Amino acid sequence: MTSYFIAGASPLGGEPMNIVLTDGLIAGIGDDLAVPGGAAVVDGAGLVALPGLVDLHTHLREPGREDAETVASGTRAAAAGGFTAVFAMANTSPVQDTAGVVEQVWRLGHQAGWADVFPIGAVSVGLGGEHLAELGAMADSAARVRVFSDDGKCVWDPVLMRRALEYVKAFDGVIAQHAQEPRLTDGAQMNEGVVSAEIGLAGWPAVAEEAIIARDVLLAQHVGSRLHVCHLSTAGSVDLVRWAKARGVEVTAEVTPHHLLLTDEYARGYDPVFKVNPPLRTAEDVEAVRAGLVDGTIDIVATDHAPHPREDKDCEWAAAAFGMTGLETALSVVQQTMVDTGRMSWADVARVMSAAPARIGRVSTGPRAQGRPLAAGEPANVTLVDPAARATVDPGRQQTASPNSPLRGLSLPGRVVATFLRGRPTVLDGRPRQADAQEVR
Amino acid sequence: MKHLLSTADLSRSEAVTILDTAAQMAATQERAVKKLPTLRGRTVVNLFFEDSTRTRISFETAAKRLSADVINFSAKGSSVSKGESLKDTALTLKAMGADAVIIRHQASGAPHTLAHAGWLDAPVINAGDGTHQHPTQALLDAYTMRRHLKGEVRGAADSKGVIGRDLSGLSVVLVGDVLHSRVARANVALLHTLGAQVTLVAPPTLLPVGVDVWPCAVSYDLDAVLREHQPDALMMLRVQRERMSSAGGGFFPSPLEYSRLYGLDQRRLDMLPGHAIVMHPGPMNRGLEISAQAADSPRSVIVEQVANGVAVRMAVLYLLLAGTSGTEGA
Ligand SMILES: [Zn+2]
Numbered sequence: 001m002t003s004y005f006i007a008g009a010s011p012l013g014g015e016p017m018n019i020v021l022t023d024g025l026i027a028g029i030g031d032d033l034a035v036p037g038g039a040a041v042v043d044g045a046g047l048v049a050l051p052g053l054v055d056l057h058t059h060l061r062e063p064g065r066e067d068a069e070t071v072a073s074g075t076r077a078a079a080a081g082g083f084t085a086v087f088a089m090a091n092t093s094p095v096q097d098t099a100g101v102v103e104q105v106w107r108l109g110h111q112a113g114w115a116d117v118f119p120i121g122a123v124s125v126g127l128g129g130e131h132l133a134e135l136g137a138m139a140d141s142a143a144r145v146r147v148f149s150d151d152g153k154c155v156w157d158p159v160l161m162r163r164a165l166e167y168v169k170a171f172d173g174v175i176a177q178h179a180q181e182p183r184l185t186d187g188a189q190m191n192e193g194v195v196s197a198e199i200g201l202a203g204w205p206a207v208a209e210e211a212i213i214a215r216d217v218l219l220a221q222h223v224g225s226r227l228h229v230c231h232l233s234t235a236g237s238v239d240l241v242r243w244a245k246a247r248g249v250e251v252t253a254e255v256t257p258h259h260l261l262l263t264d265e266y267a268r269g270y271d272p273v274f275k276v277n278p279p280l281r282t283a284e285d286v287e288a289v290r291a292g293l294v295d296g297t298i299d300i301v302a303t304d305h306a307p308h309p310r311e312d313k314d315c316e317w318a319a320a321a322f323g324m325t326g327l328e329t330a331l332s333v334v335q336q337t338m339v340d341t342g343r344m345s346w347a348d349v350a351r352v353m354s355a356a357p358a359r360i361g362r363v364s365t366g367p368r369a370q371g372r373p374l375a376a377g378e379p380a381n382v383t384l385v386d387p388a389a390r391a392t393v394d395p396g397r398q399q400t401a402s403p404n405s406p407l408r409g410l411s412l413p414g415r416v417v418a419t420f421l422r423g424r425p426t427v428l429d430g431r432p433r434q435a436d437a438q439e440v441r
Numbered sequence: 442m443k444h445l446l447s448t449a450d451l452s453r454s455e456a457v458t459i460l461d462t463a464a465q466m467a468a469t470q471e472r473a474v475k476k477l478p479t480l481r482g483r484t485v486v487n488l489f490f491e492d493s494t495r496t497r498i499s500f501e502t503a504a505k506r507l508s509a510d511v512i513n514f515s516a517k518g519s520s521v522s523k524g525e526s527l528k529d530t531a532l533t534l535k536a537m538g539a540d541a542v543i544i545r546h547q548a549s550g551a552p553h554t555l556a557h558a559g560w561l562d563a564p565v566i567n568a569g570d571g572t573h574q575h576p577t578q579a580l581l582d583a584y585t586m587r588r589h590l591k592g593e594v595r596g597a598a599d600s601k602g603v604i605g606r607d608l609s610g611l612s613v614v615l616v617g618d619v620l621h622s623r624v625a626r627a628n629v630a631l632l633h634t635l636g637a638q639v640t641l642v643a644p645p646t647l648l649p650v651g652v653d654v655w656p657c658a659v660s661y662d663l664d665a666v667l668r669e670h671q672p673d674a675l676m677m678l679r680v681q682r683e684r685m686s687s688a689g690g691g692f693f694p695s696p697l698e699y700s701r702l703y704g705l706d707q708r709r710l711d712m713l714p715g716h717a718i719v720m721h722p723g724p725m726n727r728g729l730e731i732s733a734q735a736a737d738s739p740r741s742v743i744v745e746q747v748a749n750g751v752a753v754r755m756a757v758l759y760l761l762l763a764g765t766s767g768t769e770g771a
Pocket residue numbers: 151152153178230231277278
């Protein structure tokens with residue numbers, strides 16, 4: 001089967017159109033297209049068509065923590081969530097700090113075939129924060145790394161950060177910073193504020209994020225390089241990025257679905273499923289990141305999908321791991337918080353979850369481009385979502401190998417009905433569809 | 442009341458009931474035969490992940506005076522990083538048929554998790570968790586304050602005349618490391634519920650960000666508070682010496698400076714009204730937060746706090762367990 005005929009779906013929520021996918025490309029979009037011979041017909045009535053989603057911040061855990069997730073299970077979860085590409089964070093074991101490891105992850109992604117996997121390279125050797133990793137070798141490798149991050153740890157040393165920002169200019173790279181001043185967050189467990197004071201958990205102050213962002217935007221300006229701020233979580237961070245952009249600094253920023261939806265009030269029950277880094281913040285911060293996403297201060301939504309096996313969350317709060325899954329609920333959270341509230345259109349969703357992350361990660365050109373418009377001649381990366389559907393989140397029925405969804409039991413709008421990766425359905429009728437070996441290109 | 446996890450969960454009437462029950466328990470402890478048959482056949486587990494001989498012995502004594510069987514389960518040394526041990530321990534205790542679990546843990550919220558994670562059905566009593574809560578300490582403090590400050594004669598001990606009363610109208614000042622103190626959090630919530638006016642006094646570094654919404658006043662100036670509030674009770678919190686050498690060079694410059702600004706010495710003792718009592722949850726750092734003179738003065742009820750602890754813990758065990766049926770069908 002090389003052709004699909006999507007009948008009557010609404011591209012970016014607009015007028016219903018027929019969309020023809022042939023040989024990996026969008027052959028045509030229009031209301032008068034005929035079904036090509038041999039094409040499989042997909043009923044698109046009531047569905048919104050989006051360009052395949054791109055996640056700039058995913059933890060696939062392989063190599064090293066295959067008990068939490070593998071490249072295969074993580075990318076299957078990505079496909080189920082409507083993603084056609086994910087950027088795989090570097091904090092694996094071994095760390096993705098050499099050409100060999102990033103090529104291994106890239107190859108695993110290619111073999112699994114659920115979504116394009118773009119490995120992120122570590123900034124420093126072993127995430128140690130002392131010596132630059134071989135950024136050039138990773139950039140030149142088959143994995144073509146353009147995004148570098150010590151995520152999980154902050155590139156704290158200002159000299160190392162400056163050197164990294166400068167060095168990646170040679171290949172148009174970007175440093176994605178996990179902004180967390182380590183000394184201000186020693187032993188930190190949750191947002192520092194009213195709730196932490198009352199429930200007695202060590203605080204992670206907003207200033208620990210904001211101080212690093214302030215420093216980094218100034219460094220990026222000074223050396224004329226690109227900075228990307230990972231999982232921005234505070235109102236003050238939004239203000240800083242807004243200020244930096246107004247000054248012409250080449251800075252981009254992301255917010256996670258959980259920071260768009262949840263607050264630190266959820267920590268009150270000491271359920272470690274709500275333990276995440278950076279922590280859930282206050283209602284004022286949630287409103288600020290929503291407003292920042294609307295006005296373009298925040299460029300993208302990225303999941304920070306961080307799977308953990310059950311035992312890492314089945315314990316007292318302080319002993320639990322940081323992180324939550326997100327690939328399969330991201331689009332629903334964005335629909336609930338931004339679209340259903342009237343603050344963003346589906347075209348905006350396509351921008352913040354597909355076009356902009358692909359552009360930041362420098363994967364939006366070439367024959368295997370991601371984040372392209374829905375238009376004839378473009379790669380057939382298409383996600384069909386039913387915005388009228390509602391479902392209760394059940395981690396046991398998700399594709400990710402880990403159960404740590406903070407949205408467990410919550411009813412959310414939107415359901416991914418189909419995901420096409422270069423014309424091949426990775427999800428059809430809402431179910432993942434394993435590729436045949438010869439289908440994987 | 443199924444568990445006792447936080448004083449913030451207690452209503453005024455629940456708290457007063459515990460204090461009244463403690464008074465009845467205390468009365469039985471004046472008899473020659475102290476042991477009551479109330480919890481015969483019931484098994485109470487002392488689950489201590491953190492060393493505290495004082496608290497453990499107090500709970501053990503309370504349980505034994507109610508004729509319960511006590512199992513001391515010391516899990517100290519199981520580090521926080523091996524967190525699953527809490528679950529495994531809970532499953533073990535369930536299999537052993539524990540009727541109540543008293544837990545002390547270095548992690549805030551561990552008793553809450555033990556009570557609500559579905560590992561265990563038994564009532565859970567928080568014997569101190571991290572920097573969160575220590576409800577029985579606050580209850581014994583309230584009990585002590587009520588005895589001395591709400592009877593016929595202020596400052597004189599009275600257990601019977603105070604039955605049914607709360608702490609309304611009392612002014613209570615807590616001094617010291619509020620940031621790291623579960624005793625402070627437990628006391629602020631309970632004292633507020635019982636109607637007392639609470640003032641916290643500490644250097645700004647030892648107050649949590651977010652303290653401004655607590656139901657109490659906050660001051661950095663102990664002398665001014667003593668002068669202006671003329672408190673009925675003054676509680677000195679323990680200052681751990683390692684707080685002087687932690688990140689950022691410590692929370693205060695030196696023990697000497699701390700004592701000078703926040704310690705209770707004879708001069709400050711003399712500033713208190715005649716009936717006022719001096720309290721300390723122990724163990725004391727004599728010479729740091731409290732001078733020997735103050736600790737041993739007639740105003741000090743610190744030793745009595747320890748004795749009252751047994752009565753209060755008997756009351757809590759009684760109220761949580763006596764109404765339920767034991768696994769042995771006692
Ligand atoms: Zn991060």
